[in-house]
Amino acid sequence: GLLINGEKQGIDISKTLYGLFFEDINFAADGGLYAEKVINRSFEFEKSLAEGGQLHGYEVVNNAELRICSEDVLNDNNPNYLELKTESVNSGVRNKGFLEGMSFVKGEEYRFSVYVKSDSYKGKIQINLEDRKHNYIGSGYIEGVEGSWSKREILIKAEETVEKGSLSIVIEEAGTIDMDMISLFPVNTYKNRENGLRADMVKLLEELQPSFIRFPGGCIVEGNPLDNAYCWKDTVGDVAQRKQNENLWIGTKDYPYYQTYGIGFYEYFLLCEDLEAKAVPIVNCGMSCQARAAGQTNTLAALSELDHYIQDALDLVEFCRGDASTTWGSVRIGMGHIQPFEIEYLGIGNEQWGEEYFKRYEKFVQVFREKYPDIKLITSSGPLSSGDLFDYAWSEIDSHNEDAINYADLVDEHYYNEPEWFLKNTTRYDDYDRKGTEVFLGEYAAKSNSLKAAISEAAYMTALERNSDVVKMAAYAPLFGNTLSSQWKPDMIWFNNSKVFGSVNYYVQKMFANNIGDYLLESSLMDVKGEGATGKIGVGTWKTAAVFDDMKVTDNETGKVLYENDFSTEASNFEGSSQGFYEIIDDEDGNMVYAQTNASYPTNDAIMGSASYVGDTNWSNYTY
Numbered sequence: 067g068l069l070i071n072g073e074k075q076g077i078d079i080s081k082t083l084y085g086l087f088f089e090d091i092n093f094a095a096d097g098g099l100y101a102e103k104v105i106n107r108s109f110e111f112e113k114s115l116a117e118g119g120q121l122h123g124y125e126v127v128n129n130a131e132l133r134i135c136s137e138d139v140l141n142d143n144n145p146n147y148l149e150l151k152t153e154s155v156n157s158g159v160r161n162k163g164f165l166e167g168m169s170f171v172k173g174e175e176y177r178f179s180v181y182v183k184s185d186s187y188k189g190k191i192q193i194n195l196e197d198r199k200h201n202y203i204g205s206g207y208i209e210g211v212e213g214s215w216s217k218r219e220i221l222i223k224a225e226e227t228v229e230k231g232s233l234s235i236v237i238e239e240a241g242t243i244d245m246d247m248i249s250l251f252p253v254n255t256y257k258n259r260e261n262g263l264r265a266d267m268v269k270l271l272e273e274l275q276p277s278f279i280r281f282p283g284g285c286i287v288e289g290n291p292l293d294n295a296y297c298w299k300d301t302v303g304d305v306a307q308r309k310q311n312e313n314l315w316i317g318t319k320d321y322p323y324y325q326t327y328g329i330g331f332y333e334y335f336l337l338c339e340d341l342e343a344k345a346v347p348i349v350n351c352g353m354s355c356q357a358r359a360a361g362q363t364n365t366l367a368a369l370s371e372l373d374h375y376i377q378d379a380l381d382l383v384e385f386c387r388g389d390a391s392t393t394w395g396s397v398r399i400g401m402g403h404i405q406p407f408e409i410e411y412l413g414i415g416n417e418q419w420g421e422e423y424f425k426r427y428e429k430f431v432q433v434f435r436e437k438y439p440d441i442k443l444i445t446s447s448g449p450l451s452s453g454d455l456f457d458y459a460w461s462e463i464d465s466h467n468e469d470a471i472n473y474a475d476l477v478d479e480h481y482y483n484e485p486e487w488f489l490k491n492t493t494r495y496d497d498y499d500r501k502g503t504e505v506f507l508g509e510y511a512a513k514s515n516s517l518k519a520a521i522s523e524a525a526y527m528t529a530l531e532r533n534s535d536v537v538k539m540a541a542y543a544p545l546f547g548n549t550l551s552s553q554w555k556p557d558m559i560w561f562n563n564s565k566v567f568g569s570v571n572y573y574v575q576k577m578f579a580n581n582i583g584d585y586l587l588e589s590s591l592m593d594v595k596g597e598g599a600t601g602k603i604g605v606g607t608w609k610t611a612a613v614f615d616d617m618k619v620t621d622n623e624t625g626k627v628l629y630e631n632d633f634s635t636e637a638s639n640f641e642g643s644s645q646g647f648y649e650i651i652d653d654e655d656g657n658m659v660y661a662q663t664n665a666s667y668p669t670n671d672a673i674m675g676s677a678s679y680v681g682d683t684n685w686s687n688y689t690y
């Protein structure tokens with residue numbers, strides 16, 4: 067009963083409708099998209115969170131002594147390092163890699179780097195890629211490490227393909243050396259960049275053709291409590307100077323989850339540029355995660371302390387747009403990006419709600435409308451778990467409709483619901499006000515990686531598209547899940563240390579994003595009834611296969627007769643008796659009503675409900 071009203075043009079479909087939400091959850095960054103293979107490379111893991119504490123991920127090779135030191139450090143952001151002392155030859159330390167171990171591909175090169183210092187060690191140090199049984203599958207050497215901190219780097223080729231390997235560092239003579247920032251990357255990262263991203267994982271993102279990327283989260287933006295909120299300034303500049311933070315998605319003692327910030331705001335902006343996606347950074351608004359706030363202290367920055375948070379947001383714009391004369395512009399330029407990064411959107415807070423949030427949001431509005439009026443501000447509205455939160459946000463926004471300044475450009479809505487909810491709520495945005503603030507559906511998913519969930523998302527996405535004059539942007543969430551350890555399911559893309567694959571939900575996103583239209587054709591849904599039709603299918607040769615006589619289709623609501631014609635079929639290009647192209651034609655005006663290729667039977671779902679029959683039949687009183 068879908069009536070396409072001629073070719074009349076409906077709304078323009080938002081060009082930014084389909085994008086991504088990258089959140090550092092489920093090992094999406096460290097141990098995931100970030101191609102670093104060494105876990106706990108700077109010895110900053112903590113005992114309370116990680117089995118083995120600051121030595122988490124390491125083990126002794128051949129009687130070496132391992133000690134964590136914190137005097138004469140590499141830099142203040144990196145306060146621990148490893149002292150390796152051996153009295154026997156060929157002993158050292160092994161790093162086991164993230165989760166189940168390191169993967170290597172035969173013939174590929176790996177870039178090992180480390181900061182070293184030593185009072186007196188004059189020998190060689192052997193660096194080894196190892197298979198599961200610790201056999202060497204590739205080795206190289208560094209030497210001349212005597213003296214104060216210096217960085218060493220070598221390339222090592224893997225002679226075998228290994229999925230659960232490790233890295234060992236073995237000193238050839240007895241002695242003592244200090245090490246920090248032990249690192250191993252494939253040379254073959256995305257675009258072969260140093261400190262790069264996993265090429266196989268970015269490929270799946272690239273194939274989605276996202277129009278935007280929202281980053282870096284999620285609840286990690288908020289922190290739990292405020293102390294460990296994501297601070298973008300800790301995530302740029304030399305990686306050895308980036309200050310590690312525990313991840314709010316804490317993992318387990320066996321699989322603890324930290325943020326080295328090796329992938330940080332510079333890398334996110336670069337990824338947006340590479341994928342030609344608009345950057346949608348989210349900043350903390352002076353509030354920690356409200357969903358986790360019960361019983362916590364330090365969850366809210368006082369209004370008088372908000373300047374610090376607002377300044378962080380302003381400085382982010384300077385980081386993107388500033389030239390070499392500015393503090394943050396020069397950080398970007400120093401990292402190699404002379405041209406500005408595009409920044410058009412800014413999210414204030416992740417999933418915040420209520421009175422305290424809007425008091426803080428308003429302060430950002432006042433400053434940003436004056437300093438950067440072109441930046442679109444995204445307001446948070448909380449999760450949909452209670453409808454009241456959204457209602458509160460929208461009524462708060464509506465109350466500012468008459469203000470001289472634009473209060474909010476987009477509202478960030480989040481919901482994770484059952485597939486049935488998505489099917490029942492396809493009309494959700496039909497009545498949203500078209501004149502004011504638009505919708506950024508920043509996170510949504512039908513709660514499963516099943517075909518049923520994916521189809522319900524697809525149905526819902528047709529409604530997003532139909533309403534994309536008000537729903538301007540939408541992103542499935544979360545993006546990545548590690549198959550061995552994840553804190554949230556479902557996820558769009560699954561990976562381990564060597565493989566990555568899209569869920570069925572991924573392919574729905576891809577199908578929509580890759581085939582986005584320019585505008586809708588006006589259409590309406592009718593409740594119709596067909597009656598009195600007699601069909602003959604498959605009588606005689608296939609080429610004159612079917613005739614439908616006296617077909618009448620009536621609109622049940624108005625009683626209007628929509629079709630009262632003879633229909634006939636034409637079948638052509640059949641190979642054998644059952645494959646080919648089949649179409650049903652309205653005899654009166656010659657228009658094609660229905661067509662099907664590769665039909666094994668000429669089924670008639672489009673006009674007749676479901677019917678697949680060879681021989682005479684009489685379809686009477688079909689309601690569809």
Ligand code: AHR
Pocket residue numbers: 089091283284285286416417449480509543544554
């Ligand atoms: O995507 C998982 C989480 O869901 C996000 O961190 C948060 O924004 C939401 O509650």
